[in-house]
Amino acid sequence: MRNIRSIYVPRRQVIRGLLATAAFGATSKLWTGCSSDSATSNSTTESGSGTGSSDQPLVLGFLYVGAKDDYGWSQAHALGVKEIGNLPGVKIVEQASVPETKDVQEVMRSMIDEDGATAIFPTSFGYFKPHILEMAKQYPAVQFFHCSTLWEAGMPENIGNYYADTDEGQFVAGRVAAQTTKTGKLGFVAAKPVNPVIRNINSFIMGARSVKPDVKIQVIFTGDWLEPVKEEQATNSLADQGVDVIGVHVDSPKVVIETAEKRKIFSSGYHADQTDLAPKGYLTGTTFYWAEFYKNYVDMIKAGKKVMDGSIPRVIQGSMKEKYIKLAPFGPAVSEAAKKDAEDAEAKIADGSLLVYTGEIKDNTGKVRIPKGTAYKMTDPVLDKIDWLAEGVQGSVS
Amino acid sequence: MAAEAIGWWGVPLGILAGTLRSSAPFLFVSLGECLTEKSGKINLGLEGTLLMGAMSAYAISYLGSEKWGMSPAASPWIGVLVAGCAGMVLGFIHAWLSQQPKVNDIAVGIAMIIFGSGVAFFLGKPFIQPQAPQLPFFELGRLMSNVPAVQSALQISPLFLIGVGLAPLMSWFFKSTRPGLFIRAVGDSPDAALAMGVSIKKVRMLCIIAGSFLAGIGGAYLSLVSPGSWNEGISSGQGLMAVALVIFARWNPVQCLWASLFFGGTQAVGPALQAVGVDSGIYLFNAAPYVLTLLIMIITCSPKRTLSGAPGALGTISG
Amino acid sequence: MSKTPQSRIWIANGLGMLSRYNWRKIAEAIALPVGALLFSLILFGIFCAFCGKNPFAVYGLIYKSAFGSWRSFQGTLLRAAPLMLTALCTALPARLGLMIIGNEGALVMGGLGAIAAGLLLSYGSITPSPEQLQNVSGIPSAGVLLGMALAGIVAGGLWIAVVGALRHYRAVNETISSLLMNYIAIALMNHLVGGPIKDPGETIKASSFSLPEMNRLINLPTTRIHYGLFYGLIACVIAYFLIQRTTFGFAARTAGGNVKAARIAGLPVGKLTVMICFLAGSCAGLAGMAEVAAVHGRVNESLVAGYGYTGILVAFVARYNPIACTLVAVLLGGILSSGGALQRTLDMPDATALVFQGLVFLVILFSESLYGRFRVFKEPIAPIAAPPLPPSSSTTVSA
Known part of the structure; x- marks a missing residue:
């Protein structure tokens, strides 16, 4: 009997695991017959005809890359979604902390098949390629709205884009910063050298230099979207170098703003109003108001409009004029003159007489990037290709 | 606010400041792990404990001063205490589970990372946005210099000083006290400990719980001192690295202190260099602590001698 | 004196026959993990009840979204695929007594190797010019994929082989060195895609x-499961036979079991260490290749999704048994799928999934200690007077 048992010892685990999961597998197979058929037939009818009818609620699916309460990018979206969640006839399905892997596709699929979503809003840049492209191909009747301007001709027709350009907000914030700085040195704590971040740095310094042409800005890239320890060290290092206004573009600017306040220097925020975090040093900040977009989309989709036939515009893009972004209320350190100046600049931007990207603009190696006489509107796709840092930025993108 | 630029002096200063500011979590976790490992068990779950500590300290500090009417000077300290206690609870689970027969302590540790961070994230949601009162500093720099950069670099947290003091104390405890001897005996040769009439289970239980208490305090340092905020990325692997530092430090508490200071300092190299304009290869600079640690290990280790100080009963993995 | 000697012999024979199949052990092997799973579900149910959710709704949802239908089961398998491979990265060296947690780094290196090979074979350059992008080489896609798989295997393998070599020749602790190498690999990947091999169009x-x-x-065909799942299954089966059935594995x-004894027996311990580490790393590298070739199509930070760290846990729960790794990976895939449904349907926070995962694994790990504790599963002591078993049934192999 002893030797009989000895054969089984190394296999015990195998059998254990095998049977345990075989049980799962078997039941799932057995149950396929009765559950999956009905589920799929339901979902196809829903996604096919459910859009226009009023008795079924409009189901919208939202995906976030971070937690819904990260006090950053994802939270800004989630707050916008909260506002449309109360609208009659709208049902929201949300999933947070979805990594940019195959998971994204699985989550979108579940939202469509199981929850009956007819429009999907994946809010992270990284979801677009390949995940949204792939799912849009597989579900041609479902509309996908991605927060970016990445759609190009040849990509599936059921993808729409929406985006709030922050350049104008950063430009005005830069003007405020230039009028507040005493050392003439600005700092910027950034996550990664990618286009949206680079544009925010550039427009910040361009705004600052439009007031004081000799202002410089030192950039520190922390390397990731959420790196609290590095963000703190970066802010301190900048303060050590005599920087007295700090701009920020990381996922959650809280640490940077708080550290700046501890070092008794000024800060310019991002994502949301952070006045409470730095009651003395907070100047202003670019804040998103995604709810405008989402309300707009709900109205259009309810009216039976579709991005596939062009009744919903391919790209909905806007900035200060459309109130998609706003400047946060000015902090006490902002002088009356600077406030007045910022309001003037805002007005000029809104009526189109001031364009942020007006040549001549050089990069920080002295090369002319936008020649004299050329000016780009915020919606120009050329701007999405910017991968250089503007004159006055101390830092490099690689 | 009229700070003159200090130029390249910013690099050594930044590293010094980084050392003083961000090595404390490594220090507390590695001391806690040192105590745990001396008794012959590994607790990889301290990453989860660190997060739990950070969350509960911040939550108590905030709730205490805002909702329960405590003074903002007292509530962070109560937060630190609660963080330690939260750590003890997780430590108890680890200690109890990892001492069941046939249960691997490393596996339990990894499961505890998931569980601990899960609970911390779950309970921590409402505390990401509000601001909690922070622990005070000793303004050491005020006495020595007028330069704000130096003043800020030399802001020393009392919690850090406690950690620094704890290292030699723990070393003395292991070497010269009876309980210290028991712990070493349990870790080195459980049989001998049994013969001495020591309960292996009880000693290990106490060591793991005490170690987790320290790790919880390390978490409190993260959320109440530096960076002084609670969010879900606050630890970013520091707990795991601290566990690794114990091996690096050869299970010697005083060397844990040096290792933690070294690691905290190297972490500041990247941002400090970028601030003075060295900005190519940011990712490689950020990896500097890991590369340096690995290099030092390669240089100092030798196959000819075994690691001195390694508890004999440690890391015996059995399938 | 027994009254019915005949029946006693029968019973003894019967027990003997049955015990060849060791039914009590099998029953134990089923009952304990299933019981552990049920118990962790009860615990989680209590947790949910505290959060104001109906536990039974939660159970139904978990089942439905993880295993309830073929389409949801596919999602489970998809999530399980990379975990099987990364689990082997810990499971194989564990047989040698090495604790390696460098899975994430090996996966990233495998992905880097695979993309380099894939781009070289497709376009002739890792950073193809616009003209090169226009003409894809004539190498059949099977050839390109094979090249990618090999490159992924070699890159991941070498990465962990370094850990093994450092362990053997410099006595560097393999756990800490492999952990450090994770961070180094991720930094290297970020550096490369940020500059040297960057696609300027992105x-x-x-x-x-x-x-x-x-x-x-x-x-x-007809599924949404990519072939990476097969890589995992095949690698696990090969690993099982390699460890259990070959002289190398022996x-x-x-x-x-005992390094000193192995040295005395003349085994080349150094070579064995490096080779096993290479194999381990190559499995994780293959996972990286599958992620790149099937999911992302390129390398960027999304490749670092925690598959490596989850793989460590899979290896432990499977007790380093490669076959069990596949099943534990499927279980974990199911838990991961159901975590999303809890958020979408019951509006629970994202961290709920982590709590659930942690609970399941803690309870399953605890259940390991229960083996042999229950009387029901114990072999009854054979009757003293039982005659020896018939010769035919006693030709058992002793391992």
Whole structure:
């Protein structure tokens, strides 16, 4: 009997695991017959005809890359979604902390098949390629709205884009910063050298230099979207170098703003109003108001409009004029003159007489990037290709 | 606010400041792990404990001063205490589970990372946005210099000083006290400990719980001192690295202190260099602590001698 | 004196026959993990009840979204695929007594190797010029994928082989060195895609160039499961036979049991260590290749999704048994799928999934200690007077 048992010892685990999961597998197979058929037939009818009818609620699916309460990018979206969640006839399905892997596709699929979503809003840049492209191909009747301007001709027709350009907000914030700085040195704590971040740095310094042409800005890239320890060290290092206004573009600017306040220097925020975090040093900040977009989309989709036939515009893009972004209320350190100046600049931007990207603009190696006489509107796709840092930025993108 | 630029002096200063500011979590976790490992068990779950500590300290500090009417000077300290206690609870689970027969302590540790961070994230949601009162500093720099950069670099947290003091104390405890001897005996040769009439289970239980208490305090340092905020990325692997530092430090508490200071300092190299304009290869600079640690290990280790100080009963993995 | 000697012999024979199949052990092997799973569900149910959710709704949802239908089960398998491979990265060296947690790093290196090979074979360059992008080479996609798989295997393998070599020749602790190498690999990847191998056309997320559509790893027909799942299953089966049925595996297990004894027996411990580590790393590297070839089509930070760290846990729960790794990976895939449904349907926070995962694994790990504790599963002591079993049934092999 002893030797009989000895054969089984190394296999015990195998059998254990095998049977345990075989049980799962078997039941799932057995149950396929009765559950999956009905589920799929339901979902196809829903996604096919459910859009226009009023008795079924409009189901919208939202995906976030971070937690819904990260006090950053994802939270800004989630707050916008909260506002449309109360609208009659709208049902929201949300999933947070979805990594940019195959998971994204699985989550979108579940939202469509199981929850009956007819429009999907994946809010992270990284979801677009390949995940949204792939799912849009597989579900041609479902509309996908991605927060970016990445759609190009040849990509599936059921993808729409929406985006709030922050350049104008950063430009005005830069003007405020230039009028507040005493050392003439600005700092910027950034996550990664990618286009949206680079544009925010550039427009910040361009705004600052439009007031004081000799202002410089030192950039520190922390390397990731959420790196609290590095963000703190970066802010301190900048303060050590005599920087007295700090701009920020990381996922959650809280640490940077708080550290700046501890070092008794000024800060310019991002994502949301952070006045409470730095009651003395907070100047202003670019804040998103995604709810405008989402309300707009709900109205259009309810009216039976579709991005596939062009009744919903391919790209909905806007900035200060459309109130998609706003400047946060000015902090006490902002002088009356600077406030007045910022309001003037805002007005000029809104009526189109001031364009942020007006040549001549050089990069920080002295090369002319936008020649004299050329000016780009915020919606120009050329701007999405910017991968250089503007004159006055101390830092490099690689 | 009229700070003159200090130029390249910013690099050594930044590293010094980084050392003083961000090595404390490594220090507390590695001391806690040192105590745990001396008794012959590994607790990889301290990453989860660190997060739990950070969350509960911040939550108590905030709730205490805002909702329960405590003074903002007292509530962070109560937060630190609660963080330690939260750590003890997780430590108890680890200690109890990892001492069941046939249960691997490393596996339990990894499961505890998931569980601990899960609970911390779950309970921590409402505390990401509000601001909690922070622990005070000793303004050491005020006495020595007028330069704000130096003043800020030399802001020393009392919690850090406690950690620094704890290292030699723990070393003395292991070497010269009876309980210290028991712990070493349990870790080195459980049989001998049994013969001495020591309960292996009880000693290990106490060591793991005490170690987790320290790790919880390390978490409190993260959320109440530096960076002084609670969010879900606050630890970013520091707990795991601290566990690794114990091996690096050869299970010697005083060397844990040096290792933690070294690691905290190297972490500041990247941002400090970028601030003075060295900005190519940011990712490689950020990896500097890991590369340096690995290099030092390669240089100092030798196959000819075994690691001195390694508890004999440690890391015996059995399938 | 027994009254019915005949029946006693029968019973003894019967027990003997049954015990060949060791039914009590099998029953134990089923009952304990299932019981552990049920118990963790009860605990989680209590947790949910505290959060104001109906536990039974939660159970139904978990089942439905993880295993309830073929389409949801596919999602489970998809999530399980990379975990099987990364689990082997810990499970194989564990047989040698090495604790390696460098899975994430090996996966990233495998992905880097694979994308380099894939781009070289498709376009002739890792950073192809616009002209090169226009003409994809004539190498059939199977060839390109094979090249990618080999490159992934070699890159991941070498990465962990270094850990093994450092362990053997410099006595550097393998756990800490492999952990450090994770961070180094991720930094290296970020550096490369941020500069040297960057696709300048991609401005939103620093990435390498993309593989051409035709050279991607495709899905199994009529499913959405890519062939990476097969890589995992095959690698686990091969690993099982390698460890349990070959002299190489025997040597490794011997060395794992007692290094000194293995040295005395003349086993090349150093070579064994490096080779096992290479194999381990190559499994994780293959996972990286599958992620790149089937999911992302390129390399960027999305490749770091925690598959490596989850793989460690899978290896432990499976007790380093490669076959069990596949099943534990499927279980975990199911838990991961159901975590999403809890958020979408019951509006629970994202961290709920972590709590659930942690609870399940803690309870399953605890259940390990219960083996042999229950009387029901114990072999009854054979009757003293029982005659020896018939010769035919006693020709058992002793391992």
